Amino acid sequence: MPREESSKATRRSTRSSSSVTVENAEPNESHQPTVDDLTFGDESITVDAVLSNFPGRRSQILDLIRLMGPLDCPTLPVMIYGSASTGKTSVVLQVLRHLSRPFVYSSCRTCYSPRILFESILNQLLLHRKCSSNGYSSAKRCDKPSDFVNLLREALGNVIESLESGSGTSRPDKSDGKPMGKMVYLIFDNVDLIRDWDKGSMILQFLFSLYNVLKMPQLGIILISGLPPDVYYSNMGYTDPLPLYFPEYSEEDLRQIFLRNQANRKLYAAFLDVVLKPFCRVTRRLEELSTTFSSLFRKYCEPLDDLGISPNEDMKRRLYSHLKPLIAPCLNEIFRVSSHPHDGDTRGERRQKASYSSENREELETLDFHMSVSAKFLLIAAFLASRNPATLDASMFDSTGGMDNRKRKRKASEKSMEKKEMAEQEAVMKGPGSFPLERLLAIFQCIASVGDSSFGEEEEEEDEDPTGYDKENNNLMSDILLQVSSLCDANFLIKSGSCPLEGSIRYRSMVSEDLALKAARSLSFPLAKYLYRR
């Protein structure tokens, strides 16, 4: 067919010609950024719109607007602080959208070093956009605060000049997103992350005194921090900015926030009546609650055929009784909602931890990620090495491959049993012990040889060396050393300090008993026999 042939012909064309015909996906080649781009960009909104967008933040929004003042009013630096997901960044950006004032936003999370931070701010002020024509480089190279201050002063001067000349034309209408006024605002987000940077305390001092160093009344500085201002106190002292606090949402605010954008508000309100109070006792963070609620709401609506109806009392009771068994276990999960409602609690009573119910038993049985057989054995070996004292290795792992004569025959008195329990608990409390690599490998070889014979068969299949040289063990050894390093990367093993006498590196196992039990169960390995109990 002619059409196919022509398409085939284009496919066979050379690389250079095909690169010409491909559409160059550079959307902004012709668009040079101007001063007008320093604002939020969209249409400006009224104060009422901002207030209704953020329920529960009324006083903070009005405070912020008052602190920033009317047009062209000089302002002292402001610091906005509060814990995560309390709406700090979005409130600041929406308020600036309402006021239509030019600003430069940079987050210390994406700009993770001083050089990137300074260059990002300068790029925005110098209206420079990184594109292929300049090789995606910044306008100016700047990694020291001294250079930054000089370049910033220049760039701000240019921007303010162009704002002043631009505002000569009368612009009575505020709603077209063009910048108003002659002041420029610098917003630094996630300032608390600077503490972990290299020389972070110097950079923080510099940021706090930026306003005094520059001495430009047309500059406003807003700092957003996840930590309260008292963590920034250092022995150098600084002129602290004006603080503005964003508290966590109260229950009433959370209810309003969750009710927004819901298709069926009455149904969701009934749902919230059931779940909000118990979950608020655990955490009041918005992002954690919203992940749980979204999956719980789906469960809640399961018995309903029509999601658009508003429920009456009877239906509410029915839905509540359907959801009720899920709530308690869901309170104990962090991100998941278990899919099987439990039916029958008898097996759960034998568990020591009262919070797990029987439905979690299946999840307890299996590991929810995949590990190779040798890695599982290594994990168990590490766990045993951390739990058992080293002096007992010889008797535990003797050539018969197991211990079976550790059980005490005589009946111990109650007091000594109690003492032993306390001693055991104290040993558990001290945490996992450390062990050198040789001990780990020795235990591993011991238990791996005890393990099921299929392990040995696998080895023989993999080994293709025709010379019967003892390559088996060597292959195994290098493989195992690789596995040790990957377990270290996955944080199942950590390197603790080296022993001062021996000088070799010691490892410590971070595996919890549950995980070791799961791994052992999947290999049908009798872990309990090897655990040392006093």
Place this chain on the structure above:
Amino acid sequence: MGKEIIPAAEKSLNLIRGRLCDPSYVFRPLSASSDSNYSKLKFIVSTSITEGCNNSILLLGPRGSGKAAVLDLVVGDLLEEFPDSVSLIRLNGLLHSDDNCAFKEIARQLCMEHHLLFSKMASLDENSQFIVAMLRECGLAHKTIIFVLDEFDMFAQGKQRLLYSLLDAMQSVTSQAVVIGLSSRLDADQLLEKRVRSRFSHRKILFLPPSREEFDGLLEHLLSLPADSSFPNGYVSRFNEKIKNITSDTRFKDILRTLFNANSTVNSLLKFIFRAVSLMNLESGLLSLENFKAALSSMQRQPKLEAVRDCSILELYLLVCMRRLEVKEQSSYKIISVMKEYKTIHDSFQTSDYYAQNVCLRAFEHLRERQVICYTENRGQSQTGEYRPMKLLISASELHQGMRSHACCPAILLKLLDH
């Protein structure tokens, strides 16, 4: 929003806020008297300019007491008086404590003043030779160079090479230079090395907080509107009248006294007035006493209390468990011991709030993020997260207060805290 905002209110707000953000306006009345720091400093610098000698001074005082502002006033006046024989070089210890940066910056500013070309590639030695040469030339031309070193104590860290070279050049070369150091450390001159200190004239000017009368005068100076024609007639008089009423009120004097008991520098007063003025009622255009009260309460923040008030109930449980462990003479405890205590409480009091291990671990993370608890030792991850010792960062009374003002704290927790 049916109320009208008086345009004069916005203008007066702009004016007052502009005054508050301009340090030289703020400190002008304080410098008017004849024995103030302003006149002392001006005398020293102007004599060294007129007599053509070298000098070095330190301005010391707590943060926000106006050292930089007074210096700016003096320098501004001197630049007017002697327009051709003064040039100014400004350095800041935060930015230029590294010797390379400092010399480069001095060379750059000298080049800018004398319209020379500055090369960014010049090395440290070239820059220092250039500076010494410029000092000699300016000395021969009877031109004084004033070096202003902000955050002087930062320059005194390390090898103090910049200080030594400046002070040495002043002594050996025919130069006319004045070195003015500003620092908030009152012992900044003790930080100098022996050879630097021997070349330093031990002149110090201390900046102490102003007295109460000076503060009252300052308030009036900042808040009264000028009687010019840009404001409507009755408005200015009404505004100034209201200010007089407020400042003579005893409640206002109490507010000021509370403020000064905490921080008596001029800077804190400025922040207080800024906050109060931002709350001005724009419909009437007048300040009121409530504005000042609200400003005071916003300045008296208690972050740890706020953090406790923001905790969820599970987090409060964990805090109470840690406090109980502390009472039992354990200064640092691990998460598993806290969990054991939590379980004991649950068993003995049959509370309904018993949650699983991973939820409690997440609650611990939240508490750590808010800096209410922390790990006691930071020497790297030698132990897994559950076995690292932690400690409380808030005291028992703060915990008490926070829990009492918490929105929905269960009564049993308060009982547990008191035993």
